[in-house]
Amino acid sequence: MKIAMHGVTGRMGTNQHLIRSILAIMKQGGVRLSTGEIQTIEPILVGRSPAKLKHLAETVATQETGHPIAWTTDLESVLADDSVEIFFDAASTQMRPGLLRTAMERGKSVYCEKPIATELESALELAEIAERTGVKNGAVQDKLWLPGIRKLRMLRDQGFFGDLLSVRAEFGYWVFTGHTADQPAQRPSWNYRSEDGGGMMIDMFCHWEYLINDLFGPVDRVLAHAATEVPERIDESGKPYRCTADDAAYAIFVLENGLTCQFNSSWTTRVRRDDLLTIQVDGTKGSAVAGLRECWIQSAASTPKPTWNPDVPQPINFYDNWQQLPNTTEYDNAFKIQWELFIRHCADDAEFPWSLASAAGGVRLAEAGARSAGDQTWVSMEDAVAHAH
Ligand SMILES: NC(=O)c1ccc[n+]([C@@H]2O[C@H](COP(=O)([O-])OP(=O)(O)OC[C@H]3O[C@@H](n4cnc5c(N)ncnc54)[C@H](O)[C@@H]3O)[C@@H](O)[C@H]2O)c1
Known part of the structure; x- marks a missing residue:
């Protein structure tokens, strides 16, 4: 072939x-x-x-x-x-x-x-x-075949979560601007120019669309805000250029089944979490946090009882009471x-359901996100298609 x-x-x-x-x-x-x-x-x-x-x-x-x-x-x-x-x-x-x-x-x-x-x-x-x-x-x-996501899917299929309550994802890391010689930019410059097809929403919302759809169901509507937080970066030839694309996008997706999914995506944040992408799923019977490879769970029974008291050092280490799932199969690339x-x-x-038609759904979510950010309003997926025609 x-x-x-x-x-x-x-x-x-x-x-x-x-x-x-x-x-x-x-x-x-x-x-x-x-x-x-x-x-x-x-x-x-x-x-x-x-x-x-x-x-x-x-x-x-x-x-x-x-x-x-x-x-x-x-x-x-x-x-x-x-x-x-x-x-x-x-x-x-x-x-x-x-x-x-x-x-x-x-x-x-x-x-x-x-x-x-x-x-x-x-x-x-x-x-x-x-x-x-x-x-x-x-x-x-x-992303559908990342080990962390496969573990989340397994938890869902085993009924671990009980009733799903909400989903929260944090994605991104600090991308060097290139202004400091010893910290060269680690992503291509076109990513930060909308005229060259760059931008956080168009880049990442198509991933979030199939991921959310596969794990939890179709998106009904989106409320999003996009920002260009770093206005100037240095390109591959060492020249400064103006950033015209969004380098951060903050979104709430509400699914057809009513589930709320919040996704923060940023190239201008420093990581203090378990991985470059973490997805937390909260349910009545338990919660899980998936990274790229690992997944940690906390069941209803192992949920700690915190008390708000800023007068004393926090007595609970909130990373305790989470259990890391074992690897039970080979996870290929x-x-x-x-x-x-x-x-x-x-x-x-x-069978191969990951067709161009299915991928068009990702572009639809990116376009709906951009319209939501531009108009500062909720945009439904149906409206996004009607708008494109
Ligand atoms: N699935 C993922 O997780 C993921 C991650 C990053 C990028 N991507 C996608 O992959 C694609 C490439 O991204 P990348 O980060 O590898 O970018 P890149 O800039 O590293 O590579 C771009 C490639 O396109 C070629 N190219 C550019 N203009 C061309 C032209 N006019 N004619 C012929 N070839 C040309 C370049 O030579 C290079 O081979 C993009 O569509 C991007 O959205 C996907």
């Missing part, structure tokens, strides 16, 4: 998709299908920089798998090549709709990073083309798990 990979020289493309997923799958021999057969894969890297592509395709691929893989800078020839079955894109978000549209019109299966588009109208159009052409399609929803599912979907029609 020939897979064209566009945008592999980027952060996500190189680490998560090429090394941790595709080369790892090649190293294990392929993907086992329901028939028991092994589906092998043959990637071809596509991009603009011959030097970077050559390094990945020859040096990195040989280190990982023992042999080099193919690469080219001729995107058009890849899109025209009938032997390429899957077109994958992890390059700049703004190019994505055009590339996916062409690939689908040429009958290729498509798989891509999120968000599938920066605007809902274009995301819905992609979902419509996927439906019309009937090609296999999907978008990355990696989340991106690799989803790649294997997509390859199975293409090879033998195995």
Whole structure:
């Protein structure tokens, strides 16, 4: 199965998709299908920089798998090549709709990073083309396979929480502005320019949408506030630039079932919590806090009884009375798990609900969040779609 990979020289493309997923799958021999057969894969890297592509395709691929893989800078020839079955894109978000549209019109299966588009109208159009052409399609929803999230799902399925009361997520960390030589910025500068497709809401609300939907149910409405808290940063070439995108977003999502989910997302906060993403779920019978890998629980019976008294040092260590869940299975890389599912979907029609249509829901939430912030009002998901048409 020939897979064209566009945008592999980027952060996500190189680490998560090429090394941790595709080369790892090649190293294990392929993907086992329901028939028991092994589906092998043959990637071809596509991009603009011959030097970077050559390094990945020859040096990195040989280190990982023992042999080099193919690469080219001729995107058009890849899109025209009938032997390429899957077109994958992890390059700049703004190019994505055009590339996916062409690939689908040429009958290729498509798989891509999120968000599938920066605007809902274009995301819905992609979902419509996927439906019309009937090609296999999907978008990355990696957080669903994080070990911490899998543990939360297990707790929910076992009825640990009793009745769900509320959900609170804290996401983010301090991203250096680059003004200090020894603290270079650790994320790409386009992330902080809205004209280049950057912004916390468009970046993260599409993750929050599928995560909330999967664990707790569909979002009904959103109230959000976006801020550009750091106005100037230093780019990759050492030049200062004006930040035009939101670097923090504060949101309340109310679900169709009435559950309240608060999500704070910030690139301008210093971490004093268990992990870079923590999700606390409170229920009548127990609470849980999930990080990326770990999950801690406190049952009704082990809930302490605090007293408000600032005249004495706090007698309770609130981290006590929480129990860390054990690891009871192998937790493979989340991106690799989803790649294997997509390859199975293409090879033998195995189910794959993480489609472009489902990913359009994430863009819808981001757009609803942006409208809520702009208008300083609640925005319902239904209104967001009506507004896009
Ligand atoms: N799933 C996740 O958790 C996650 C995390 C971060 C980023 N992303 C998404 O992944 C995508 C890439 O993000 P990144 O952080 O790797 O960015 P990056 O800036 O590190 O990489 C961008 C890639 O796109 C390529 N590119 C840019 N403009 C191009 C052009 N005009 N023609 C051809 N190639 C071009 C670059 O060469 C590079 O390979 C974005 O859509 C982003 O939203 C997803």
